[in-house]
Amino acid sequence: AQSVTQLGSHVSVSEGALVLLRCNYSSSVPPYLFWYVQYPNQGLQLLLKYTSAATLVKGINGFEAEFKKSETSFHLTKPSAHMSDAAEYFCAVNKAGTASKLTFGTGTRLQVTL
Amino acid sequence: GAVVSQHPSWVICKSGTSVKIECRSLDFQATTMFWYRQFPKQSLMLMATSNEGSKATYEQGVEKDKFLINHASLTLSTLTVTSAHPEDSSFYICSAVSTGTRPDTQYFGPGTRLTVL
Numbered sequence: 001a002q003s004v005t006q007l008g009s010h011v012s013v014s015e016g017a018l019v020l021l022r023c024n025y026s027s028s029v030p031p032y033l034f035w036y037v038q039y040p041n042q043g044l045q046l047l048l049k050y051t052s053a054a055t056l057v058k059g060i061n062g063f064e065a066e067f068k069k070s071e072t073s074f075h076l077t078k079p080s081a082h083m084s085d086a087a088e089y090f091c092a093v094n095k096a097g098t099a100s101k102l103t104f105g106t107g108t109r110l111q112v113t114l
Numbered sequence: 115g116a117v118v119s120q121h122p123s124w125v126i127c128k129s130g131t132s133v134k135i136e137c138r139s140l141d142f143q144a145t146t147m148f149w150y151r152q153f154p155k156q157s158l159m160l161m162a163t164s165n166e167g168s169k170a171t172y173e174q175g176v177e178k179d180k181f182l183i184n185h186a187s188l189t190l191s192t193l194t195v196t197s198a199h200p201e202d203s204s205f206y207i208c209s210a211v212s213t214g215t216r217p218d219t220q221y222f223g224p225g226t227r228l229t230v231l
Contacts, residue, residue: 030165032218043120043207044158044222056199090157094218101148102209104157 002027004074004091007104014113019063019078023091026072033074034092034102035065035106044090047096061085086112117141118210120223127198128231135193135226138210143188144210148220149181152205164191188213198230 025031036044048059055067065076074091091105093107093110117140127133137147145166152156161185163171170183180202182194191210195202205227209220 011164034219040120041205041225041227043118043224044209046219049219100159101163103160106157 002029002031002093002095004093004103004105006032006089008108009106009108010111012111012113013081015083016080019022019076019081019110021076021089021091021110022075023065023074023105024072025074025091025093027083027093027095031093031095033065033067035059035063035074035076036065036090036092037061038088038090038107040087046095047076047089051061062070066101081110081112083114086110116219116221118208118214118221118223120206120208120226122226123224124227124229126229126231129199130197131229132194132196133198135195135206135208135228137191137193137210137223139189139210139212139221142210142212142221144191145188145213146211147185148209148211149183149191149192149193150207150209151208152225154205158207161193195228198228200230203228203230 003025005027007049008076035047035051048057058064063078089108092102094102118136121136139213147164149161152158161176164183164185166185174180207225209222
């Protein structure tokens with residue numbers, strides 16, 4: 001069985017500040033890990049993914065995440081927040097392989113203030 | 115690339131009627147598509163896995179006779195909510211997995227908001 005836990009359902013940062021969204025995973029098999037972003041009333045957009053290649057993964061919009069097996073973590077970071085980053089962020093996991101179902105975390109709402 | 119569309123984006127129907135939602139992969143072929151349900155301010159819950167040319171696999175607790183899924187081609191899957199009731203009101207999102215170079219990634223549609231009166 002696989003699961004992800006997102007710590008903090010709501011994170012607020014100032015514009016220009018560091019963004020850190022936390023995700024810890026549990027998996028009995030090698031995992032693939034994903035971060036998705038969802039804007040209001042929209043579907044999910046893939047930010048980045050870890051598929052057992054480089055442990056530091058760079059994604060779109062300046063986001064990156066580091067896979068740390070020893071800590072079972074896959075935290076999402078961005079050096080400088082922008083107002084347009086305000087959205088809901090979901091961490092997800094599936095089995096390393098093809099077309100297997102994703103298990104999502106509960107989501108973290110990022111608020112960016114002036 | 116990797117665009118998934120859903121139609122309609124928003125539908126309102128009366129209790130007892132059926133509603134069909136389409137999910138299309140526009141620029142790639144998808145052997146597998148997934149259907150999710152999302153309640154307000156909550157995460158996505160997988161409802162079923164749809165495989166082209168075969169019966170869908172439903173998650174535990176999802177009524178297969180109520181949520182009919184058809185995956186008739188490599189670019190189209192449909193979800194029909196039969197005899198809809200107010201408790202079926204939700205945001206339904208599909209995703210598709212490419213059969214090509216990125217089989218490990220799900221690409222999501224924009225979602226369909228269903229309101230049952």
